[in-house]
Amino acid sequence: MGELIRQWRERRRLSQLQLSIQADVSTRHLSFVETGRSRPSRDMVLHLAEELDLPLRERNHLLLAAGYAPVYAETALESPKMAAVRGAVSQILRGHEPYPAVVVDRAWNMVDANAAVALFTGEVAAELMAPPVNVLRVSLHPDGMAPRILNLGEWRGHLLARLRRQVALTGDADLGALHDELAAYPGARSGPAPEAPGPGDLAVPLRVAHEGAELTFISTVATFGTPLDVTVAELAIESFLPADRHTADVLRRWQAGRPQQAAPH
Known part of the structure; x- marks a missing residue:
């Protein structure tokens, strides 16, 4: 999950400092998340996904990578x-x-x-x-x-x-x-x-x-x-x-x- 966070952060052209300020978390904690030294809570995963402006599909992928169940349903249009x-x-x-x-x-x-x-x-x-x-x-x-x-x-x-x-x-x-x-x-x-x-x-x-x-x-x-x-x-x-x-x-x-x-x- 930490690697995915890093990839998305770089895709958004944000430094760790910029994302930590934007997300109101410490740079140290964000660094630990990205390197796998810290396992974030589900709320923190969703918070970072929001700040990175991830599509809902990618937010589910991020949750799965962190060991949590997806929170966004994917319902067939014919349902x-x-x-x-x-x-x-x-x-x-x-x-x-x-x-x-x-x-x-x-x-x-x-x-x-x-x-x-x-x-x-x-x-x-x-x-x-x-x-x-x-x-x-x-x-x-x-x-x-x-x-x-x-x-x-x-x-x-x-x-x-x-x-x-x-x-x-x-x-x-x-x-x-x-x-x-x-x-x-x-x-x-x-x-x-x-x-x-x-x-x-x-x-x-x-x-x-x-x-x-x-x-x-x-x-x-x-x-x-x-x-x-x-x-x-x-x-x-x-x-x-x-x-x-x-x-x-x-x-x-x-x-x-x-x-x-x-x-x-």
């Missing part, structure tokens, strides 16, 4: 206990129509989506849409959305930077492997870097070709506040809102002319 969560997610997805919205787990696999997401995925290769559908892979793969994304380099840079931050936060090796896979796809140098916005830019847009025209979106991400379950903590809802009136009009017309059917899962 009856999660009915309220499923209901909230469905309400949010429906409320965003006719604009696309998708729910993903920690690995960026699609958990649910509203019907408008089909506007993005209609031309994606069937094998990329086989479960589990990874939305980042669908976005950047040459057989996915990539050929239709008009600012592919900019959008690709945004997604990869976002994924790098997630890897740094969680230390998840699978996410690191996903980043390396996506970074090897074509499109690295097409378009401006998101770190150099143009005059008046407010957010990195997603520009998609659709029936000979351009649709422009800005995205928002929502998570559940103060989650106490690992599954709930790792859910994210990404919504794509029209950045101009033309895009909004196209989406409304597209939905009006589309047969009513269940949202993709």
Whole structure:
């Protein structure tokens, strides 16, 4: 457990002194914890995990390494206990129509989506849409959305930077492997870097070709506040809102002319 504490402290770029001040514990005690000379209480493990801003999944791992039982449940989304969560997610997805919205787990696999997401995925290769559908892979793969994304380099840079931050936060090796896979796809140098916005830019847009025209979106991400379950903590809802009136009009017309059917899962 002490080695894990040290690794997370270094990942957060904190010295022992900085963490001890932040956590209000002595540097000596923290040093003893990291070297295994002192076995911390469960409350101390949770306290250090809080100060290190660890994801709930990693807090459970830390507790197990210290010899304690995990305190955060990981409940399947299909469980009856999660009915309220499923209901909230469905309400949010429906409320965003006719604009696309998708729910993903920690690995960026699609958990649910509203019907408008089909506007993005209609031309994606069937094998990329086989479960589990990874939305980042669908976005950047040459057989996915990539050929239709008009600012592919900019959008690709945004997604990869976002994924790098997630890897740094969680230390998840699978996410690191996903980043390396996506970074090897074509499109690295097409378009401006998101770190150099143009005059008046407010957010990195997603520009998609659709029936000979351009649709422009800005995205928002929502998570559940103060989650106490690992599954709930790792859910994210990404919504794509029209950045101009033309895009909004196209989406409304597209939905009006589309047969009513269940949202993709």
